[in-house]
Amino acid sequence: MNWRRFFCCCCSFEEKDQIGENKSRDYPWEIYTLKEILHATNNFHDDNKIGEGGFGSVYWGRTSKGIAVKRLKGMSSKAEMEFAVEVEILGRVRHKNLLGLRGFYASADERLIVYDYMPNHSLTTHLHGQLAADCFLDWPRRMSIAIGSAEGLVARKPLEKLPGGVKRDIVQWVTPYVKKGAFDRIADPRLQGKFDRAQLKSAVMVALRCTESNPENRPSMLEVVKWLKGGVEIRKVVTDIEHMLEEDGDNETDTDFEGFRIARSKQFQS
Numbered sequence: 693m694n695w696r697r698f699f700c701c702c703c704s705f706e707e708k709d710q711i712g713e714n715k716s717r718d719y720p721w722e723i724y725t726l727k728e729i730l731h732a733t734n735n736f737h738d739d740n741k742i743g744e745g746g747f748g749s750v751y752w753g754r755t756s757k758g759i760a761v762k763r764l765k766g767m768s769s770k771a772e773m774e775f776a777v778e779v780e781i782l783g784r785v786r787h788k789n790l791l792g793l794r795g796f797y798a799s800a801d802e803r804l805i806v807y808d809y810m811p812n813h814s815l816t817t818h819l820h821g822q823l824a825a826d827c828f829l830d831w832p833r834r835m836s837i838a839i840g841s842a843e844g845l846v847a848r849k850p851l852e853k854l855p856g857g858v859k860r861d862i863v864q865w866v867t868p869y870v871k872k873g874a875f876d877r878i879a880d881p882r883l884q885g886k887f888d889r890a891q892l893k894s895a896v897m898v899a900l901r902c903t904e905s906n907p908e909n910r911p912s913m914l915e916v917v918k919w920l921k922g923g924v925e926i927r928k929v930v931t932d933i934e935h936m937l938e939e940d941g942d943n944e945t946d947t948d949f950e951g952f953r954i955a956r957s958k959q960f961q962s
Protein backbone atom coordinates (compact mmCIF):
# COMPACT_ATOMS: atom_id res chain seq x y z
CA MET A 693 0.00 0.00 0.00
CA ASN A 694 1.10 3.53 -0.76
CA TRP A 695 2.15 5.14 2.50
CA ARG A 696 1.48 8.73 1.46
CA ARG A 697 -2.00 7.77 0.35
CA PHE A 698 -2.59 5.98 3.63
CA PHE A 699 -1.44 8.93 5.64
CA CYS A 700 -3.62 11.35 3.68
CA CYS A 701 -6.50 8.97 4.01
CA CYS A 702 -6.01 8.90 7.79
CA CYS A 703 -6.08 12.63 8.04
CA SER A 704 -9.35 12.84 6.24
CA PHE A 705 -10.88 10.01 8.27
CA GLU A 706 -9.45 10.62 11.67
CA GLU A 707 -12.18 12.82 13.08
CA LYS A 708 -15.03 10.73 11.66
CA ASP A 709 -13.80 7.14 11.73
CA GLN A 710 -12.85 6.22 15.21
CA ILE A 711 -11.37 2.98 16.22
CA GLY A 712 -13.92 0.59 17.64
CA GLU A 713 -16.99 2.79 17.68
CA ASN A 714 -18.77 1.79 20.85
CA LYS A 715 -21.93 3.80 20.96
CA SER A 716 -24.02 1.12 22.65
CA ARG A 717 -21.36 0.29 25.28
CA ASP A 718 -22.13 -3.39 24.69
CA TYR A 719 -18.42 -3.89 24.15
CA PRO A 720 -15.66 -2.77 26.47
CA TRP A 721 -13.73 -0.93 23.77
CA GLU A 722 -11.89 2.28 24.17
CA ILE A 723 -12.20 4.87 21.45
CA TYR A 724 -9.09 5.92 19.56
CA THR A 725 -8.62 8.14 16.56
CA LEU A 726 -6.44 6.87 13.79
CA LYS A 727 -4.13 9.79 14.50
CA GLU A 728 -3.58 8.38 18.00
CA ILE A 729 -2.67 4.99 16.58
CA LEU A 730 -0.22 6.48 14.13
CA HIS A 731 1.29 8.57 16.88
CA ALA A 732 1.46 5.61 19.27
CA THR A 733 3.22 3.36 16.76
CA ASN A 734 5.45 6.11 15.36
CA ASN A 735 3.67 5.75 12.00
CA PHE A 736 4.15 1.97 12.07
CA HIS A 737 7.88 2.40 12.27
CA ASP A 738 9.99 -0.70 11.71
CA ASP A 739 11.53 -0.25 15.17
CA ASN A 740 8.06 -0.71 16.66
CA LYS A 741 7.44 -3.99 14.87
CA ILE A 742 7.14 -6.85 17.37
CA GLY A 743 5.86 -9.68 15.24
CA GLU A 744 4.58 -10.99 11.99
CA GLY A 745 1.59 -13.32 11.71
CA GLY A 746 -0.17 -15.01 8.85
CA PHE A 747 -2.32 -11.96 8.20
CA GLY A 748 -0.13 -8.98 8.91
CA SER A 749 2.45 -7.26 11.06
CA VAL A 750 2.10 -6.38 14.72
CA TYR A 751 3.47 -3.11 16.14
CA TRP A 752 4.04 -2.01 19.69
CA GLY A 753 2.57 1.36 20.59
CA ARG A 754 2.44 3.68 23.55
CA THR A 755 -0.82 5.27 24.69
CA SER A 756 -1.80 5.57 28.35
CA LYS A 757 -1.02 1.83 28.43
CA GLY A 758 1.01 -0.29 26.03
CA ILE A 759 -0.86 -1.47 22.96
CA ALA A 760 -0.16 -3.91 20.15
CA VAL A 761 -1.61 -3.00 16.75
CA LYS A 762 -2.10 -5.64 14.10
CA ARG A 763 -2.02 -4.14 10.65
CA LEU A 764 -3.62 -6.57 8.23
CA LYS A 765 -1.84 -6.89 4.94
CA GLY A 766 -3.85 -6.90 1.73
CA MET A 767 -7.60 -6.86 1.52
CA SER A 768 -8.18 -10.47 0.57
CA SER A 769 -11.33 -12.27 1.63
CA LYS A 770 -9.17 -14.34 4.03
CA ALA A 771 -7.86 -11.18 5.69
CA GLU A 772 -11.41 -9.83 5.90
CA MET A 773 -12.48 -13.05 7.59
CA GLU A 774 -9.55 -12.90 10.06
CA PHE A 775 -10.49 -9.32 10.90
CA ALA A 776 -14.18 -10.11 11.39
CA VAL A 777 -13.57 -13.24 13.46
CA GLU A 778 -10.95 -11.60 15.67
CA VAL A 779 -13.02 -8.50 16.34
CA GLU A 780 -16.20 -10.52 16.85
CA ILE A 781 -14.65 -13.04 19.24
CA LEU A 782 -12.25 -10.89 21.21
CA GLY A 783 -14.75 -8.04 21.24
CA ARG A 784 -17.17 -10.26 23.13
CA VAL A 785 -14.81 -11.56 25.77
CA ARG A 786 -13.00 -9.67 28.47
CA HIS A 787 -11.11 -11.90 30.85
CA LYS A 788 -7.75 -11.95 32.56
CA ASN A 789 -6.90 -15.19 30.75
CA LEU A 790 -7.58 -13.88 27.26
CA LEU A 791 -5.96 -11.28 25.08
CA GLY A 792 -7.92 -8.06 25.37
CA LEU A 793 -9.19 -6.27 22.28
CA ARG A 794 -8.97 -2.52 22.75
CA GLY A 795 -10.43 -1.38 19.44
CA PHE A 796 -10.25 -1.57 15.67
CA TYR A 797 -10.23 0.59 12.61
CA ALA A 798 -11.58 -0.17 9.16
CA SER A 799 -11.41 2.05 6.11
CA ALA A 800 -11.46 1.38 2.37
CA ASP A 801 -7.89 0.10 2.31
CA GLU A 802 -6.87 -0.44 5.92
CA ARG A 803 -7.77 -2.84 8.71
CA LEU A 804 -6.21 -2.33 12.15
CA ILE A 805 -6.84 -4.29 15.34
CA VAL A 806 -5.68 -2.86 18.67
CA TYR A 807 -4.93 -5.19 21.59
CA ASP A 808 -3.49 -4.89 25.06
CA TYR A 809 0.27 -5.28 24.82
CA MET A 810 1.35 -8.65 26.22
CA PRO A 811 4.95 -8.30 27.41
CA ASN A 812 5.22 -12.08 27.87
CA HIS A 813 4.35 -12.77 24.23
CA SER A 814 1.96 -15.35 22.89
CA LEU A 815 1.43 -18.95 23.95
CA THR A 816 2.62 -20.06 20.50
CA THR A 817 5.89 -18.20 21.05
CA HIS A 818 6.37 -20.13 24.31
CA LEU A 819 5.41 -23.49 22.86
CA HIS A 820 7.01 -23.36 19.42
CA GLY A 821 8.62 -19.96 18.91
CA GLN A 822 11.74 -18.14 20.02
CA LEU A 823 10.95 -18.52 23.74
CA ALA A 824 10.40 -22.29 23.59
CA ALA A 825 14.03 -23.00 24.48
CA ASP A 826 14.32 -20.49 27.36
CA CYS A 827 11.00 -20.94 29.07
CA PHE A 828 9.75 -24.51 29.17
CA LEU A 829 6.07 -24.99 29.96
CA ASP A 830 5.60 -28.22 31.85
CA TRP A 831 2.44 -30.31 31.73
CA PRO A 832 0.63 -28.84 34.79
CA ARG A 833 1.17 -25.32 33.43
CA ARG A 834 -0.09 -26.34 29.99
CA MET A 835 -3.24 -27.82 31.54
CA SER A 836 -3.79 -24.76 33.68
CA ILE A 837 -3.43 -22.50 30.59
CA ALA A 838 -5.95 -24.66 28.70
CA ILE A 839 -8.44 -24.48 31.58
CA GLY A 840 -7.81 -20.77 32.12
CA SER A 841 -8.40 -20.00 28.43
CA ALA A 842 -11.60 -22.06 28.40
CA GLU A 843 -12.78 -20.24 31.53
CA GLY A 844 -12.11 -16.96 29.77
CA LEU A 845 -14.41 -18.01 26.96
CA VAL A 846 -17.16 -19.06 29.36
CA ALA A 847 -17.19 -15.56 30.78
CA ARG A 848 -19.26 -14.24 27.92
CA LYS A 849 -22.65 -15.94 27.42
CA PRO A 850 -23.33 -15.28 23.70
CA LEU A 851 -20.09 -17.00 22.82
CA GLU A 852 -20.95 -20.40 24.14
CA LYS A 853 -19.56 -22.46 21.32
CA LEU A 854 -16.41 -22.03 19.35
CA PRO A 855 -16.95 -21.03 15.72
CA GLY A 856 -16.15 -23.48 12.93
CA GLY A 857 -13.01 -23.36 10.84
CA VAL A 858 -10.68 -24.56 13.57
CA LYS A 859 -7.56 -25.93 11.93
CA ARG A 860 -8.52 -29.23 10.35
CA ASP A 861 -4.93 -30.34 9.68
CA ILE A 862 -4.33 -30.92 13.41
CA VAL A 863 -7.52 -32.96 13.66
CA GLN A 864 -6.52 -35.02 10.64
CA TRP A 865 -3.10 -35.56 12.11
CA VAL A 866 -4.32 -36.58 15.54
CA THR A 867 -7.22 -38.85 14.53
CA PRO A 868 -5.25 -41.98 13.51
CA TYR A 869 -3.31 -41.90 16.80
CA VAL A 870 -6.51 -41.56 18.78
CA LYS A 871 -8.01 -44.50 16.88
CA LYS A 872 -5.01 -46.61 17.88
CA GLY A 873 -5.00 -45.27 21.43
CA ALA A 874 -1.44 -44.05 20.79
CA PHE A 875 -1.73 -41.00 23.01
CA ASP A 876 1.98 -41.01 23.86
CA ARG A 877 2.71 -40.20 20.24
CA ILE A 878 0.45 -37.15 20.29
CA ALA A 879 2.29 -35.51 23.18
CA ASP A 880 4.82 -32.75 22.57
CA PRO A 881 8.23 -34.54 22.43
CA ARG A 882 9.72 -31.74 24.51
CA LEU A 883 7.72 -33.00 27.50
CA GLN A 884 9.90 -36.14 27.36
CA GLY A 885 7.07 -38.30 28.60
CA LYS A 886 6.45 -36.13 31.67
CA PHE A 887 2.72 -35.64 31.39
CA ASP A 888 -0.46 -37.06 32.84
CA ARG A 889 -1.70 -39.61 30.28
CA ALA A 890 -5.31 -39.57 31.45
CA GLN A 891 -5.41 -35.77 31.29
CA LEU A 892 -3.87 -35.76 27.84
CA LYS A 893 -6.42 -38.28 26.62
CA SER A 894 -9.28 -36.22 28.06
CA ALA A 895 -7.92 -32.99 26.58
CA VAL A 896 -7.60 -34.56 23.12
CA MET A 897 -11.11 -35.99 23.30
CA VAL A 898 -12.50 -32.63 24.37
CA ALA A 899 -10.65 -30.96 21.47
CA LEU A 900 -12.17 -33.49 19.06
CA ARG A 901 -15.65 -32.74 20.39
CA CYS A 902 -14.97 -28.99 19.96
CA THR A 903 -14.03 -29.47 16.31
CA GLU A 904 -16.98 -31.63 15.28
CA SER A 905 -18.19 -30.49 11.88
CA ASN A 906 -21.76 -30.05 13.08
CA PRO A 907 -21.75 -27.07 15.48
CA GLU A 908 -24.77 -28.55 17.27
CA ASN A 909 -22.59 -31.43 18.46
CA ARG A 910 -19.90 -29.17 19.88
CA PRO A 911 -19.93 -28.66 23.65
CA SER A 912 -20.50 -25.34 25.37
CA MET A 913 -17.42 -23.72 26.91
CA LEU A 914 -18.91 -24.41 30.32
CA GLU A 915 -18.85 -28.14 29.55
CA VAL A 916 -15.31 -27.82 28.18
CA VAL A 917 -14.13 -26.29 31.46
CA LYS A 918 -15.87 -28.99 33.51
CA TRP A 919 -14.41 -31.77 31.38
CA LEU A 920 -10.89 -30.33 31.38
CA LYS A 921 -11.07 -30.10 35.15
CA GLY A 922 -11.78 -33.83 35.19
CA GLY A 923 -15.50 -33.82 35.97
CA VAL A 924 -17.16 -37.24 36.01
CA GLU A 925 -18.85 -36.63 32.63
CA ILE A 926 -15.46 -36.78 30.90
CA ARG A 927 -15.65 -40.60 30.94
CA LYS A 928 -18.78 -40.47 28.79
CA VAL A 929 -17.16 -37.97 26.40
CA VAL A 930 -14.18 -40.28 25.97
CA THR A 931 -16.41 -43.33 25.36
CA ASP A 932 -18.59 -41.41 22.88
CA ILE A 933 -15.59 -40.28 20.83
CA GLU A 934 -14.10 -43.78 20.91
CA HIS A 935 -17.35 -45.22 19.54
CA MET A 936 -17.57 -42.52 16.93
CA LEU A 937 -14.03 -43.23 15.73
CA GLU A 938 -14.66 -46.99 15.68
CA GLU A 939 -17.69 -46.45 13.45
CA ASP A 940 -15.68 -44.11 11.27
CA GLY A 941 -13.25 -46.96 10.47
CA ASP A 942 -9.58 -46.67 9.62
CA ASN A 943 -9.58 -44.93 6.24
CA GLU A 944 -6.56 -42.70 6.47
CA THR A 945 -3.09 -43.56 5.27
CA ASP A 946 -0.77 -43.24 8.24
CA THR A 947 2.26 -42.35 6.16
CA ASP A 948 1.19 -38.72 5.67
CA PHE A 949 0.60 -38.31 9.37
CA GLU A 950 3.91 -39.96 10.25
CA GLY A 951 5.71 -37.47 7.99
CA PHE A 952 3.88 -34.64 9.70
CA ARG A 953 4.90 -35.97 13.13
CA ILE A 954 8.57 -36.41 12.21
CA ALA A 955 8.71 -32.88 10.81
CA ARG A 956 7.10 -31.61 14.01
CA SER A 957 9.56 -33.48 16.24
CA LYS A 958 12.49 -32.09 14.26
CA GLN A 959 11.10 -28.61 14.64
CA PHE A 960 11.05 -29.02 18.42
CA GLN A 961 14.54 -30.53 18.57
CA SER A 962 16.16 -27.80 16.45
Ligand SMILES: Nc1ncnc2c1ncn2[C@@H]1O[C@H](COP(=O)(O)OP(=O)(O)OP(=O)(O)O)[C@@H](O)[C@H]1O
Pocket residue numbers: 742743744745746747748749750760762791807808809810811813814816817
Ligand atom coordinates in the same frame (compact mmCIF):
# COMPACT_ATOMS: atom_id res chain seq x y z
N1 LIG B 1 -1.01 -8.29 22.03
C1 LIG B 1 0.24 -8.60 21.76
N2 LIG B 1 1.22 -8.27 22.62
C2 LIG B 1 2.52 -8.58 22.36
N3 LIG B 1 2.94 -9.22 21.24
C3 LIG B 1 1.99 -9.57 20.35
C4 LIG B 1 0.60 -9.29 20.55
N4 LIG B 1 -0.09 -9.76 19.49
C5 LIG B 1 0.81 -10.32 18.68
N5 LIG B 1 2.06 -10.20 19.17
C6 LIG B 1 3.31 -10.68 18.56
O1 LIG B 1 3.13 -10.69 17.14
C7 LIG B 1 3.28 -12.02 16.63
C8 LIG B 1 2.30 -12.21 15.49
O2 LIG B 1 1.01 -12.21 16.02
P1 LIG B 1 -0.27 -12.58 15.14
O3 LIG B 1 -1.45 -12.61 16.04
O4 LIG B 1 -0.31 -11.70 13.95
O5 LIG B 1 0.07 -13.99 14.55
P2 LIG B 1 0.06 -15.44 15.13
O6 LIG B 1 -1.06 -15.60 16.08
O7 LIG B 1 1.45 -15.72 15.63
O8 LIG B 1 -0.19 -16.28 13.80
P3 LIG B 1 -1.46 -16.30 12.83
O9 LIG B 1 -1.61 -14.94 12.21
O10 LIG B 1 -1.08 -17.32 11.83
O11 LIG B 1 -2.65 -16.65 13.68
C9 LIG B 1 3.04 -12.93 17.82
O12 LIG B 1 3.70 -14.16 17.66
C10 LIG B 1 3.58 -12.13 18.99
O13 LIG B 1 4.98 -12.30 19.10
